[in-house]
Amino acid sequence: MAPFNLIIAQKASPGLIYPVLVASSIVNAADSIQPTAIVTYKDADLLDKKDEASAIGVQFDGEGMIYGLENVLYRILKSYSSALRSRAESTVEDEWIKFSTCRLSGSDFKATSAALEELNDHLTLRTFLVGYTLTIADIAVWGVLNGNGQAISAIKRNHLPNLVRWFKYIGSMERVTASVDSFKAEANTKKKAKSKET
Amino acid sequence: TNTIVSHLSTLIPLFVKTTYTDIESAEIHQWLTLTSTTPIPEETIARLNGNLKFRTTILGEKLSIADVAVYARVKGQVASWSDEQKTGEKGYRHIVRWVDFIQNTPDLGLQIPTEEKVAVDPSKVLVYLEPEEPVK
Numbered sequence: 001m002a003p004f005n006l007i008i009a010q011k012a013s014p015g016l017i018y019p020v021l022v023a024s025s026i027v028n029a030a031d032s033i034q035p036t037a038i039v040t041y042k043d044a045d046l047l048d049k050k051d052e053a054s055a056i057g058v059q060f061d062g063e064g065m066i067y068g069l070e071n072v073l074y075r076i077l078k079s080y081s082s083a084l085r086s087r088a089e090s091t092v093e094d095e096w097i098k099f100s101t102c103r104l105s106g107s108d109f110k111a112t113s114a115a116l117e118e119l120n121d122h123l124t125l126r127t128f129l130v131g132y133t134l135t136i137a138d139i140a141v142w143g144v145l146n147g148n149g150q151a152i153s154a155i156k157r158n159h160l161p162n163l164v165r166w167f168k169y170i171g172s173m174e175r176v177t178a179s180v181d182s183f184k185a186e187a188n189t190k191k192k193a194k195s196k197e198t
Numbered sequence: 199t200n201t202i203v204s205h206l207s208t209l210i211p212l213f214v215k216t217t218y219t220d221i222e223s224a225e226i227h228q229w230l231t232l233t234s235t236t237p238i239p240e241e242t243i244a245r246l247n248g249n250l251k252f253r254t255t256i257l258g259e260k261l262s263i264a265d266v267a268v269y270a271r272v273k274g275q276v277a278s279w280s281d282e283q284k285t286g287e288k289g290y291r292h293i294v295r296w297v298d299f300i301q302n303t304p305d306l307g308l309q310i311p312t313e314e315k316v317a318v319d320p321s322k323v324l325v326y327l328e329p330e331e332p333v334k
Contacts, residue, residue, distance in 0.1 A: 117329060124285070124327075125295045125320040127254055132302040159329045161251050162295075168252070172259035 003036045004060045004076070010187055011045045012055030015105050015147020016069050018180055019140045020056050023076055023084060025179035026139065030083035039179075041186055070101055077136060084139070086131035096129050096137035100144040104151060112150050116160060123162035127169070134173065142170045146180070200230045207263035212305060222257050226264040229256055233271045243275070243290060250292035254299070261305060269300040277316045285324040294318060 006024055008017055024037035047054040053068030058075055066075050074097075082088040103115035119141070122129065129137040145151045145167070154160070155167055170176055207213045218226065232242045246268070249256065256264045276290075276297050284294045298318040301310050 120329070121323070121326045124291055124323050125298060125318060127295065127299040127303075132299065133304060158252075159331065161330070165252050165254055169254040169259050 003034070003038065004058055004079075006037050006039045006072075007047055007057045007059070007065075008039065008041050008183070009044045009047050009055045010041045010190070011043070013147050015144045016055040017143075017183070018146050019069060019100070019143030020058070020072050020076070021179040021183055022139045022143055022176050023073060023136060026134070026175055027076065027080045027083055029175045030080070036080075041183075043190060070097060073097060073136065073140065084136040086133060086135050090130070092130050093135050093137040093140075097140045100140040104141065104144045104148060107150065109150060112148065113154065116151060116154055116163060119166075120160035120163040123166050127166070129166075134170070134176070138166075138170050139176070142167065142176070200227075200234065203230055203263060203267045206266075210263070210266065210306060212261060212307075213263055216260065216262070218257075218260075218262065222260070222262070225257060226262050229264045229268055233268050236271070237275055238272055243272075243293070246272070247290040247292045250296045255296075261303075265296075265300050266306065266308070269297060273297060273301075273316050281322070281324050285322070287325050287327075289324065291323070 006020065008021070021039070024039065028035045028037050045055075046052070047057050048067065051067050053071070056069060056072050057065050057067045058072045059065045060075065060079070066072055077084055085093050099115070103118075104112065106112060128134060129141060145155070155164055158164055229246075232238075232245070253259075255261050256268065272293070276284075276293060279290070279294075281289075283289055285291050294316075297316050298320065300306065301308065301315045
């Protein structure tokens with residue numbers, strides 16, 4: 001499979017970045033021979049000032065740069081659907097990608113609460129959002145939730161047990177958290193370097 | 199029978215490479231003991247359901263031989279439950295979710311034939327519970 005470059009605007013909202021970071025580390029883990037995703041950080045809000053969606057970008061061998069959370073996810077899915085979907089030909093996961101970007105990234109408290117309750121109901125008899133394995137559905141929702149402070153504090157209230165259980169479980173997987181942790185570490189070193197300068 | 203269960207655990211590759219803390223080992227032992235009578239008493243069923251409310255596996259997030267052994271011991275009872283007992287107001291919904299996870303997760307590689315699985319339809323929930331009052 002063709003390797004790809006992932007470029008991340010470090011100062012952008014984490015919810016726009018985490019889903020792609022996690023997806024790329026899952027893809028890397030699936031191909032143990034050579035890492036497929038090469039991550040580069042840029043110390044900026046946007047990669048292209050004229051493009052509001054450019055918090056994140058992906059470039060595959062011999063192709064142009066693609067910007068934006070959903071576009072980037074779908075481009076990665078196109079090449080790695082068997083590692084990221086319940087079945088290679090499944091499309092159920094796409095609904096959850098939409099759910100995460102449309103319903104979980106806003107700042108309206110009521111809307112976020114309603115979306116979280118829906119998730120809690122959906123997870124009553126389910127361990128993963130789709131099927132019996134980790135898919136891009138879990139990755140997208142978990143990643144966007146992590147960037148939404150309102151959602152995080154709602155989860156910490158423990159009043160939605162199925163959601164709390166799922167959130168802890170996805171967050172316990174090393175292949176999910178490793179990329180997010182190294183992103184945070186990278187951001188911290190830059191912060192420290194800056195505070196020494198001043 | 200718990201000696202046999204301990205021996206069986208060496209046959210599942212995942213368990214050979216997983217290490218458990220003393221507390222986790224004690225918890226595994228506790229659940230093996232609690233579920234060693236047939237049928238499993240109502241009190242233990244209720245306790246198991248409570249344990250699985252915030253936990254994906256019996257230990258929390260880590261799979262163990264307790265998941266496999268308790269699944270094998272409880273599945274007959276779960277299969278006999280009515281919809282009300284499964285997902286009614288007071289149903290043991292968390293056990294049903296966990297049973298379906300254990301019998302299907304590729305991580306354990308149990309390869310249970312479909313006809314031996316407990317029938318679970320994840321979209322069939324009799325009562326969705328209201329959000330609980332936050333614990334202060």
